[in-house]
Amino acid sequence: MKGVVIAGDRSGSGKTSITLALAALLAGDCVVQTFKVGMDYIDPSYLSAVTARPCRNLDGFVLSGDENRAIFANACRGADLAIVEGVRGLYEGAEAIGDAGSTAEIAKVLGLPVVLVVNARSITRSAAALVRGFQVLDPGVSIAGVILNNVSGSSHREKAVTAIEHFCGVPVLGAVPPVEEMRLAMRHLGLVPFRERSGEAGFSERIETVKRLIGECVPPAALLGVMREVSRPSTPPLVALREDGPDLRIGLAHDEAFTFYYADLEEVLASAGAEVVRFSPCHDRLPDADGYLIGGGYPEMHGAELEANGACREGLREAARNGIPVYGECGGLIYLTDRVRLAAGWQGAKGEEVFELSGVIPGEARMPARRVIAYVEGVSARESLMGAGAFRGHAFHYSAVSLDPGTRYVYTLSRGSGIDGPLDGAAVGNALGAYCHLHPVASRRMFATFVDRCRAAGREA
Secondary structure, three states, X not given: OEEEEEEEOOOOOOHHHHHHHHHHHHOOXXXXXXXXXXXXXXXXXXXXXXXXXXXXXEOOOOOOHHHHHHHHHHHOOOOOEEEEEEEEEOOOOOOOOOOOOOHHHHHHXXXXXXXXXXXXXXXXXXXXXXXXXXXXXXXXXXXXXXXXEOOOOHHHXXXXXXXXXXXXXXXXXXXXXXOHHHOOOEEOOEEOOHHHHOOOOOHHHHHHHHHHHHHHHOOHHHHHHHOEEOOOOOOOOOOOOOOOOOOXXXXXXXXXXXXXXXXXXXXXXXXXXXXXXXXOOOOOXXXXXXXXXXXXXXXXXXXXXXXXXXXXXXXHHHHHHOOOOEEEEOHHHHHHOOEEEEOOOHHHOOOOEEEEOOOOOOEEEEEOOOOEEEEEEEEEOOOOOOOOEEEEEEEEEOOEEEEOOOOEEEEEEOOOOEOEEOEEEEEEOOEEEEOOEEOOOOOHHHHHHHHHHHHXXXXXX
């Protein structure tokens, strides 16, 4: 099996479109397993769609080296190629000096070469200086090739390619011109998720256009040429299915409003003995289950549909009132409140809009608010639905939640990224809502505790 990391020199370098296209083109002849560095949900939705295999997340801050290697090993079974898309610039991470949380760290943990995507707009010979700087900053990172983006013509291309190959000693695999069709639709938290766009008129054609343009400028064979052979993984999985099968059901909210889930989640829940039953808060009645999990997403973009489905809202409120455990994360936290209030002008609204939600946790969410994108560390209290202990996660939201005075919080974060500064994890009965996103492998004991609490609540009912 061969593998490679495609990294950017900065955010906005074009690595997402380039990785998407090359993965899709190579998947026509090979089994391609993709990965995304960082706690991102949206880019993986595109990579999963074009390769027909779930894209997995890797992260050096939230996950240990062994956990990253185990996820990589498990996902690569049966694959011919592994392509890892980086996050932000190659060296951006949680620290100024160390490489924790960076793409560079993951490349070293997995022993993979890096192809650097460089935004070459308005630079030629300086592109070589930029690449050379990336090479010398960390000699432990092997930069095997370069892809130039935003190259304006043949003269621009020739100068930049010649300079890089002369001064840096690595091949330039291709040069991509600035083309409007390369841009994928954006929203306040990044790309619009693939599921929301897949039904749009012309969307499939746009993806095909991106593939064609990149394929003409960056031959997939050139990428194959710099990939490194890696041993077929033999690391045992960190989570395994129970031999005796599931003994309870967890309802998982999964539709256009709630798409922010990591590919490992259902495996982690299954390893704890749960059968996962997907349902749509926009369209379905609440299924019978021993517990409910509502992940992140864009509930504010689908407020009308969520409000209109009163049967699901009322069913969840009644289930929580009866002591059935409910866990909501970020967008799920919003859905657990009484309502979401959208400011006039938000996403084109003519006036303020208010949508009624499930009312499991008294209070309301409002948008927009201060944008928060940050790693977080925290401690969960013993009485938490997720159990006691330290954890690491990620905050990623553009909203604020105001809860009733006296609300009990069971998470204490190291920084003010929670519901109320460092306080996160609002607990009402057996319901818990938090802004913090947890990775299911890093926090597998917390998710196992959640399943155990669901099991115990069922016995008490």
